[in-house]
Amino acid sequence: MKKVILAYSGGLDTSCAVRWIQDTYGAQVICFSAFMGEAKNRNELRLKARSAGASKVYIEDLKKEFAENFVRPSLWAHALYEGQYPLATALGRPLIAKWLVQIAVKEKADCVAHGCSGKGNDQVRIEAGVRALHPKLKILAPLREWAFTSRGEEIDYAKKHGIKISATKKSPYSIDKNIWGVSVEAGVLEDPWKAPPEDAYSVTQSLDRTPSAPRTVTIDFEGGNPIAINGKRLSLVSLIERLNQVGGHYGVGRIDMVENRLVGIKSREIYEAPAATILHLAHGALESLVLDRELLHYKRLLSEKYAELVYFGLWYSPLREALDEFFASYQDRVSGTVKVKLARGTATVVGRKSEHSLYSEKLATYSAQDEFDRSAAEGFIKIWGLPYERRKK
Ligand code: ARG
Numbered sequence: 001m002k003k004v005i006l007a008y009s010g011g012l013d014t015s016c017a018v019r020w021i022q023d024t025y026g027a028q029v030i031c032f033s034a035f036m037g038e039a040k041n042r043n044e045l046r047l048k049a050r051s052a053g054a055s056k057v058y059i060e061d062l063k064k065e066f067a068e069n070f071v072r073p074s075l076w077a078h079a080l081y082e083g084q085y086p087l088a089t090a091l092g093r094p095l096i097a098k099w100l101v102q103i104a105v106k107e108k109a110d111c112v113a114h115g116c117s118g119k120g121n122d123q124v125r126i127e128a129g130v131r132a133l134h135p136k137l138k139i140l141a142p143l144r145e146w147a148f149t150s151r152g153e154e155i156d157y158a159k160k161h162g163i164k165i166s167a168t169k170k171s172p173y174s175i176d177k178n179i180w181g182v183s184v185e186a187g188v189l190e191d192p193w194k195a196p197p198e199d200a201y202s203v204t205q206s207l208d209r210t211p212s213a214p215r216t217v218t219i220d221f222e223g224g225n226p227i228a229i230n231g232k233r234l235s236l237v238s239l240i241e242r243l244n245q246v247g248g249h250y251g252v253g254r255i256d257m258v259e260n261r262l263v264g265i266k267s268r269e270i271y272e273a274p275a276a277t278i279l280h281l282a283h284g285a286l287e288s289l290v291l292d293r294e295l296l297h298y299k300r301l302l303s304e305k306y307a308e309l310v311y312f313g314l315w316y317s318p319l320r321e322a323l324d325e326f327f328a329s330y331q332d333r334v335s336g337t338v339k340v341k342l343a344r345g346t347a348t349v350v351g352r353k354s355e356h357s358l359y360s361e362k363l364a365t366y367s368a369q370d371e372f373d374r375s376a377a378e379g380f381i382k383i384w385g386l387p388y389e390r391r392k393k
Contacts, residue, residue: 001027001138003109007096008033010045014115015163016154017142018052021113028055032103035061036092037179051164058103063179066095067236071180075279076224076327079307084257086276087310088181093122094315097129104137111138118144121262125313132316173200179240181273192258192268203248204272207345210251214343217246219282224331226279240275247274250342262312278347282338285349290333290356302326
């Protein structure tokens with residue numbers, strides 16, 4: 001191996017990895033960092049990578065691409081892994097894989113590398129993604145190979161080699177953050193019985209600090225896309241960021257779950273995803289107004305499958321692509337406005353309207369304006385229940 005493109009976070013692991021790859025394989029290392037919603041200082045990142053020995057550093061702001069090509073389809077699919085996790089981390093990995101491959105091709109590199117641990121889902125997502133896009137590239141996962149057994153050993157290694165590491169105290173948790181959500185694990189969270197301490201949360205306020213008065217926001221959708229908050233038009237990225245702020249202020253979007261990793265382990269993870277929580281809720285509320293029953297019920301089955309594909313690292317698969325086409329096929333009707341009430345950790349839909357609404361007040365009403373043909377109900381019920389009359393009692 002001659003030239004390696006390393007997905008670089010600026011943390012201790014990937015900083016040590018730069019030097020470790022050079023020493024172990026004698027290869028040149030180019031670092032690539034993606035911005036997907038975590039506030040990072042470009043210069044600092046560049047300096048750190050350089051101090052570790054990177055010959056070149058790519059820093060790309062991928063928020064827009066992430067929002068439009070990964071988050072949006074997952075919103076349309078209502079993709080929630082095991083019914084809860086909006087997949088923020090999982091959706092970011094195939095995008096990193098795509099960029100690793102792109103840069104490798106541009107730089108004529110023969111290998112890509114990442115700093116994922118050897119027991120998580122992320123190694124699978126990045127590597128399966130890279131292989132689907134460019135099967136010939138070698139893949140290196142230093143954390144699966146090297147002999148360091150503790151953070152302390154890595155710190156010693158960094159010091160010995162003049163690698164700059166953050167002066168700020170390391171969080172007791174392992175955190176991954178992007179605009180679609182924050183994933184937090186490790187530390188005391190490893191005991192699934194222990195309630196998450198407040199310091200595990202960074203974007204949502206604790207429930208006893210949220211405002212006592214609720215707040216209602218409206219979200220406008222056009223062709224399935226959320227386009228405005230309270231009538232103010234925003235790009236998808238800004239809209240998500242805004243909902244994270246507002247929702248986070250009301251403590252919305254905390255998720256505490258034990259999930260089934262692809263690699264067979266059950267793990268306890270907490271998530272903070274105010275925007276994802278609100279948008280899934282609002283988009284779903286609008287769909288229930290504009291889509292017919294059969295479509296609504298059937299697509300739910302596909303949502304489950306879609307979430308698994310994303311979680312299991314199969315973004316670059318024909319089934320994911322086909323499902324995306326399915327979910328996209330009716331989004332032209334998902335236009336309208338949803339009213340969401342935020343109060344003490346909860347987001348609740350309290351109103352919805354659409355020009356494509358299939359709701360008919362004249363059919364639904366119990367008042368004198370009723371136009372539903374009750375006389376047709378009797379015959380309908382007779383035939384509907386017919387198969388079951390013949391069943392032995
Ligand atoms: N469990 C989540 C997933 O597999 C997040 C993984 C990364 N979590 C973290 N805290 N670094 O998608």
